Amino acid sequence: MNSSSLIAAMMELVGDANVIDAPSDMEPHLIDWRKRHSGKAACVVFPRTTEQVSKVLAFCNDNGVKVFPQGGNTSVCGGSVPDHSGQSVLLNMRKMNRIVELNPRNNSMTVEAGCVLADIQSAALEVDRLFPLTLGAEGSCQIGGNIATNAGGTNVLRFGNTRDLILGIEVVLADGRIWNGLRSLRKNNSGYDLKNLFIGSEGTLGVVTAATLKLFPKPHAIATAMLGVDTVSAAVDEGLKLQAAFPGELVGLELISQSEFDISLRHADNARNPFQKTPNWTVLVELAAATGTSEALAERLTDALSGSFDNGVVQDALIASNEQQRAELWGIRHHVTEANGREGMGLTHDIAVPTYRIPDFVELAGQALAEHYPAAVPVVVGHMGDGNLHYIAMFTHEYWANVADKAAVQLKLSHLLYDIAAGMGGTFSAEHGIGSLHVSEMGIYKDAAEIALMQQFKQLLDPKDTMNPGRVLPNQVAAQDH
Amino acid sequence: MNSSSLIAAMMELVGDANVIDAPSDMEPHLIDWRKRHSGKAACVVFPRTTEQVSKVLAFCNDNGVKVFPQGGNTSVCGGSVPDHSGQSVLLNMRKMNRIVELNPRNNSMTVEAGCVLADIQSAALEVDRLFPLTLGAEGSCQIGGNIATNAGGTNVLRFGNTRDLILGIEVVLADGRIWNGLRSLRKNNSGYDLKNLFIGSEGTLGVVTAATLKLFPKPHAIATAMLGVDTVSAAVDEGLKLQAAFPGELVGLELISQSEFDISLRHADNARNPFQKTPNWTVLVELAAATGTSEALAERLTDALSGSFDNGVVQDALIASNEQQRAELWGIRHHVTEANGREGMGLTHDIAVPTYRIPDFVELAGQALAEHYPAAVPVVVGHMGDGNLHYIAMFTHEYWANVADKAAVQLKLSHLLYDIAAGMGGTFSAEHGIGSLHVSEMGIYKDAAEIALMQQFKQLLDPKDTMNPGRVLPNQVAAQDH
Numbered sequence: 001m002n003s004s005s006l007i008a009a010m011m012e013l014v015g016d017a018n019v020i021d022a023p024s025d026m027e028p029h030l031i032d033w034r035k036r037h038s039g040k041a042a043c044v045v046f047p048r049t050t051e052q053v054s055k056v057l058a059f060c061n062d063n064g065v066k067v068f069p070q071g072g073n074t075s076v077c078g079g080s081v082p083d084h085s086g087q088s089v090l091l092n093m094r095k096m097n098r099i100v101e102l103n104p105r106n107n108s109m110t111v112e113a114g115c116v117l118a119d120i121q122s123a124a125l126e127v128d129r130l131f132p133l134t135l136g137a138e139g140s141c142q143i144g145g146n147i148a149t150n151a152g153g154t155n156v157l158r159f160g161n162t163r164d165l166i167l168g169i170e171v172v173l174a175d176g177r178i179w180n181g182l183r184s185l186r187k188n189n190s191g192y193d194l195k196n197l198f199i200g201s202e203g204t205l206g207v208v209t210a211a212t213l214k215l216f217p218k219p220h221a222i223a224t225a226m227l228g229v230d231t232v233s234a235a236v237d238e239g240l241k242l243q244a245a246f247p248g249e250l251v252g253l254e255l256i257s258q259s260e261f262d263i264s265l266r267h268a269d270n271a272r273n274p275f276q277k278t279p280n281w282t283v284l285v286e287l288a289a290a291t292g293t294s295e296a297l298a299e300r301l302t303d304a305l306s307g308s309f310d311n312g313v314v315q316d317a318l319i320a321s322n323e324q325q326r327a328e329l330w331g332i333r334h335h336v337t338e339a340n341g342r343e344g345m346g347l348t349h350d351i352a353v354p355t356y357r358i359p360d361f362v363e364l365a366g367q368a369l370a371e372h373y374p375a376a377v378p379v380v381v382g383h384m385g386d387g388n389l390h391y392i393a394m395f396t397h398e399y400w401a402n403v404a405d406k407a408a409v410q411l412k413l414s415h416l417l418y419d420i421a422a423g424m425g426g427t428f429s430a431e432h433g434i435g436s437l438h439v440s441e442m443g444i445y446k447d448a449a450e451i452a453l454m455q456q457f458k459q460l461l462d463p464k465d466t467m468n469p470g471r472v473l474p475n476q477v478a479a480q481d482h
Numbered sequence: 483m484n485s486s487s488l489i490a491a492m493m494e495l496v497g498d499a500n501v502i503d504a505p506s507d508m509e510p511h512l513i514d515w516r517k518r519h520s521g522k523a524a525c526v527v528f529p530r531t532t533e534q535v536s537k538v539l540a541f542c543n544d545n546g547v548k549v550f551p552q553g554g555n556t557s558v559c560g561g562s563v564p565d566h567s568g569q570s571v572l573l574n575m576r577k578m579n580r581i582v583e584l585n586p587r588n589n590s591m592t593v594e595a596g597c598v599l600a601d602i603q604s605a606a607l608e609v610d611r612l613f614p615l616t617l618g619a620e621g622s623c624q625i626g627g628n629i630a631t632n633a634g635g636t637n638v639l640r641f642g643n644t645r646d647l648i649l650g651i652e653v654v655l656a657d658g659r660i661w662n663g664l665r666s667l668r669k670n671n672s673g674y675d676l677k678n679l680f681i682g683s684e685g686t687l688g689v690v691t692a693a694t695l696k697l698f699p700k701p702h703a704i705a706t707a708m709l710g711v712d713t714v715s716a717a718v719d720e721g722l723k724l725q726a727a728f729p730g731e732l733v734g735l736e737l738i739s740q741s742e743f744d745i746s747l748r749h750a751d752n753a754r755n756p757f758q759k760t761p762n763w764t765v766l767v768e769l770a771a772a773t774g775t776s777e778a779l780a781e782r783l784t785d786a787l788s789g790s791f792d793n794g795v796v797q798d799a800l801i802a803s804n805e806q807q808r809a810e811l812w813g814i815r816h817h818v819t820e821a822n823g824r825e826g827m828g829l830t831h832d833i834a835v836p837t838y839r840i841p842d843f844v845e846l847a848g849q850a851l852a853e854h855y856p857a858a859v860p861v862v863v864g865h866m867g868d869g870n871l872h873y874i875a876m877f878t879h880e881y882w883a884n885v886a887d888k889a890a891v892q893l894k895l896s897h898l899l900y901d902i903a904a905g906m907g908g909t910f911s912a913e914h915g916i917g918s919l920h921v922s923e924m925g926i927y928k929d930a931a932e933i934a935l936m937q938q939f940k941q942l943l944d945p946k947d948t949m950n951p952g953r954v955l956p957n958q959v960a961a962q963d964h
Contacts, residue, residue: 105722105838150671158730161669164646179931186868187643187834187912189632189682191924191954192936196678200671217726240587244699247772248640248730290729291786304773352669356587386668430669442673449661454674460942472673 001063003042003087010045010089013055018046018095029070029090030081033140034341037078037436040086041068046095050170050178050209053091057207057467058176060089066466067091069203071145072116074137076348077435079149079202083470093144096209104129107215108167108184113144113208120213129215132159132251136337147208150200152431154333157243157385158251158288159216161431163199170210171198174462182212197457202433203468205461219251219288223297224326225305228279228316233359235281238308239384240355242285245304249297252286253385254333255358259394260340260381264332267339271331274318283384284333336381345400346379346392347410351421352430355387361420365391368416373409375399388430391417418445434472443474483545485524485569492527492571495537500528500577511552511572512563515622516823519560519918522568523550528577532652532660532691535573539689539949540658542571548948549573551685553627554598556619558830559917561631561684565952575626578691586611589697590649590666595626595690602695611697614641614733618819629690632682634913636815639725639867640733640770641698643913645681652692653680656944664694679939684915685950687943701733701770705779706808707787710761710798715841717763720790721866722838724767727786731779734768735867736815737840741876742822742863746814749821753813756800765866766815818863827882828861828874829892833903834912837869843902847873850898855891857881870912873899900927916954925956 003021010019020026021043031038042065047053060067068082070092075081082088093114100110104127111120117138124131133146135153145151147169151162159165168183181195198205229235232255239253256264261278265271275282287297298319308314320326340346353361366378375395382389393413395403403409418428418441428441442451451474458465458473485503492501502508503525513520529535542549550564552574557563564570575596582592586609593602599620606613615628617635627633629651633644641647650665663677680687711717714737721735738746743760747753757764769779780801790796802808822828835843844862851860857877864871875895877885885891900910900923910923924933933956940947940955 103836106836107725108836150675152669152671156669161671163675177931179935180929181932184836184907185834185909185912186837187634187638187865187870188909189634189643189913189915190909190911190920191916191928191932192683192687192939193632193645193678193681194932194935196675199675201674205674217729243589245773247699291727352667354585354588354590354666355668383669388669425666427667427670427672429672430667431671433671434673438672446673447662449659450663450673450676453661453676456942457674460938 001065006065006089007043009059010043010056013059014045014047014052018048020044026090029073029092032078032081033074034076037081039082040084041082041088041090042086044090044092046092048095050172053172053207053209054176054178056089056091057172057174061175061464061466064464064466065089066469068468069093069148069207071113071142071148072137072140074141074145075149075435076432077437079433079435079471080145091207093142099123100210102127103184104215106184108212109215110182110184110210110212111143112210113142113147115143117141117143117146124215125218128218130218131165131213131215133162133165136334143211144208147199147211148201148203149433152383152386152388154252154254154383156383157253163196165214166195166199166211167214168212169195169198169208171206171208173206174464174467182210184212200433202435202472204458204472206467217290219290221289221292221294221297222326223287223294223301224320224329225285225301226274226318226329227283227285227305227314228275229281229283229314230279231359232281232362234313235283236356236358236384238313239283241308242304243385246287249287249289250285250385251288252284253383254284255380255382255384255389256282256284256333257378257380259377259379260336261332263343263379264335264339267342268331268335271335274328275316279316284329333381340379340392340394343394344397345395347413349391349414349417349428350388350430350432351391351417351426351428352386352388353421353424353426355385357424357426358384358387358389361389361424361426364420365417368420369393372416373413386430436471439470439472439474442472483547488547488571489525491541492525492538495541496527496529496534500530502526508572511555511574514560514563515556516558519563521564522566523564523570523572524568526572526574528574530577532654535654535689535691536658536660538571538573539654539656543657543946543948546946546948547571548951550950551575551630551689553596553624553630554619554622556623556627557631557917558914559919561915561917561953562627573689575624581605582692584609585666586697588666590694591697592664592666592692592694593625594692595624595629597625599623599625599628606697607700610700612700613647613695613697615644615647618816625693626690629681629693630683630685631915634865634868634870636734636736636865638865639735645678647696648677648681648693649696650694651677651680651690653688653690655688656946656949664692666694682915684917684954686940686954688949699772701772703771703774703776703779704808705769705776705783706802706811707767707783708756708800708811709765709767709787709796710757711763711765711796712761713841714763714844716795717765718838718840718866720795721765723790724786725867728769731769731771732767732867733770734766735865736766737862737864737866737871738764738766738815739860739862741859741861742818743814745825745861746817746821749824750813750817753817756810757798761798766811815863822861822874822876825876826879827877829895831873831896831899831910832870832912832914833873833899833908833910834868834870835903835906835908837867839906839908840866840869840871843871843906843908846902847899850902851875854898855895868912918953921952921954921956924954
């Protein structure tokens with residue numbers, strides 16, 4: 001269908017004010033925040049209700065128009081921008097941003113998909129509750145996108161991925177059918193679990209329009225520490241010890257390599273090194289408790305660390321004694337993405353392995369890098385407690401500018417690292433998802449039976465392949481054979 | 483296909499020693515433990531490997547033979563016994579009972595489906611770890627059945643349902659395809675979440691043959707208390723307060739009505755009432771922590787309760803000061819199923835509502851019972867922290883023997899109670915599942931769009947309807963229309 005007919009139809013369905021098609025208006029929606037992925041669309045549609053989403057999807061399905069859903073456009077895998085056809089609808093959810101119900105007695109909150117994560121966090125805190133999903137993009141990402149991608153972040157160790165924080169969802173299917181699965185129950189064993197199939201399916205099976213979220217008691221005591229250790233093995237051993245000692249209170253357990261620590265400081269304004277000398281490896285630890293004082297919690301943490309300090313496993317330990325010091329320690333961690341961007345061209349790999357295999361992964365990955373790309377500095381930052389590392393090969397801007405076939409380097413390097421992870425039962429995408437960037441890895445690293453099952457579900461729920469086509473699954477066409 | 487050909491084929495596939503067909507041998511497998519549900523089968527097959535399961539399922543699918551999977555046969559919904567055709571295969575998993583890998587460093591354990599839950603718990607404890615799934619049937623139920631039914635129990639508040647304790651599963655599909663989804667990663671965002679669709683699908687989409695389980699640190703400090711309160715509102719308020727105070731440590735929060743408490747004591751050998759007078763409502767509280775002492779934990783619990791004791795919300799509080807006292811308090815809770823069976827004919831309803839609505843549910847349910855079945859005593863026991871009550875209408879054996887149309891009473895009563903739960907956004911099956919018992923409720927209480935989606939999935943994965951037919955979903959035939 002031609003673009004002007006499509007735009008007119010969309011205006012009819014959602015109102016003229018909720019459709020844009022001027023290139024300059026659409027431009028911010030057609031390129032991702034890191035300027036690495038871009039696409040085109042006939043128009044951007046901003047539905048205001050679930051019924052409007054339903055009408056848009058039904059129309060597009062009937063007319064073979066591809067639909068690309070978009071939240072806060074903070075994907076790092078090209079999952080939030082359309083393809084290059086220019087004939088598609090970009091469905092932006094930001095106008096569906098109401099908090100529908102906030103129920104502290106039930107520790108639940110029902111929100112529309114376009115709510116910004118930080119606004120949800122704030123609304124929970126206002127009623128003395130915690131919504132624990134915490135990640136770098138929280139100021140602009142939307143909960144619908146978090147759900148579509150099963151986002152992770154720094155609190156997963158204690159509270160789980162986004163999947164674990166969702167009591168119920170509302171979904172509009174490719175053909176416009178609405179499934180209202182909004183529930184606020186903790187237990188419900190009545191039939192198949194549909195919710196989890198949609199969570200993490202990245203908009204390829206339908207559009208999440210609302211969700212009921214789990215809330216938790218707001219922590220009133222927090223203890224934060226930064227530990228300096230000589231080896232990654234010592235870091236992991238200490239981390240596993242803390243996990244065993246504080247299973248209900250350990251909320252964060254982050255690992256930072258010396259290279260990453262120094263990069264973060266180098267590109268920060270007014271940041272100082274809290275250590276006299278940057279350790280080989282830094283472990284950032286955070287405990288949180290609903291009751292008691294931060295002082296008492298810090299004391300328990302100090303006690304737990306004392307043995308490792310005495311026997312030399314931990315060389316240095318900084319315990320934040322006030323909120324400012326805590327912010328300073330976390331600041332180094334939170335600043336890494338921006339700092340890496342200034343430092344050079346960092347090729348990031350979002351791998352996970354069983355936590356205790358992290359030292360093996362770091363060693364083998366370091367060897368592979370030294371052998372094949374000696375110009376790259378290994379930079380490591382990650383959610384150690386989840387076995388999830390962001391393993392970055394950092395090239396200088398100058399070096400990278402002179403690389404002739406950049407795509408070939410990226411491909412070869414990533415497969416060197418993904419092969420190492422796969423050899424340990426690991427994954428090539430721990431928390432960032434697939435988007436358009438990792439579709440080819442799906443075909444390489446997932447087993448054929450699993451891909452075939454996924455393709456069957458795609459074919460069942462979106463037989464015309466109008467929902468976020470080209471994302472997540474390889475060989476969409478092959479799927480039609482089932 | 484005739485029975486003798488079927489039996490010969492099965493013997494060919496799994497070996498003569500792993501097939502039984504004599505009625506006396508089969509009998510224990512054809513009736514459930516409460517003697518409320520029974521069925522027939524051509525034979526009982528005991529596969530020893532995943533490959534044998536695959537061959538059996540492929541053969542049955544090719545030949546239109548129905549397959550009924552069975553674990554420990556402890557379903558309370560008729561989910562573990564076959565239908566009455568006598569032409570089917572009962573697939574019993576108990577010979578697949580190996581612990582494949584126990585990895586304390588990764589806090590994971592991979593087991594075959596036929597492992598008995600208590601054996602898994604013990605194996606974890608031996609390496610100083612906890613597998614937290616805990617329920618009455620743990621001495622005989624199998625992990626495959628727990629996964630198939632997403633079993634609940636008394637630790638759900640802290641550790642979640644079975645679903646939340648599973649890192650990966652292996653499944654044989656209806657057509658014999660094997661999906662090996664055994665993983666031990668905490669994070670893996672690579673494609674659709676297939677695992678959760680099979681968990682809780684009660685063997686209607688395939689057979690779970692193995693699983694990788696999450697382990698947790700073994701608690702070294704435990705504090706247990708029994709609180710006596712006057713009203714169910716006070717019980718819930720106190721429970722919510724404790725949940726807020728001990729989010730990482732509160733593992734159990736059970737509610738027991740005066741009637742249930744007295745029934746449990748009345749039918750126990752050597753049990754004494756720990757209270758001077760049974761309270762109107764009893765709350766059983768348990769805290770567990772990885773470190774510290776039980777004494778210190780009990781002291782913190784006492785401190786947290788003191789305010790409610792002083793202001794009269796809690797009338798009586800017993801804190802167990804040793805393991806024997808703890809066992810005595812839990813004994814009253816664990817004994818209820820057996821005691822209820824001796825007391826009379828108890829019609830149990832496994833409902834859930836949002837926790838804070840429990841007082842409303844108890845009030846409205848009590849009114850309905852008084853109005854329609856004044857002969858029934860309301861007996862309540864449940865997992866208060868999850869909003870999950872086992873609401874039992876207790877008739878004397880004498881009264882029940884004289885009820886002419888027992889099925890009509892059960893149906894009317896259950897719908898009175900399920901309507902009340904549904905009116906609060908609740909469910910008619912919180913943790914026991916659907917089996918054959920609640921199939922009609924699925925058609926009544928779930929919305930049509932949701933049932934249609936479930937039927938689509940069933941049709942996709944088991945188009946010939948050979949896997950546990952007649953369970954979970956209503957109108958299997960209608961599903962064929964999609």
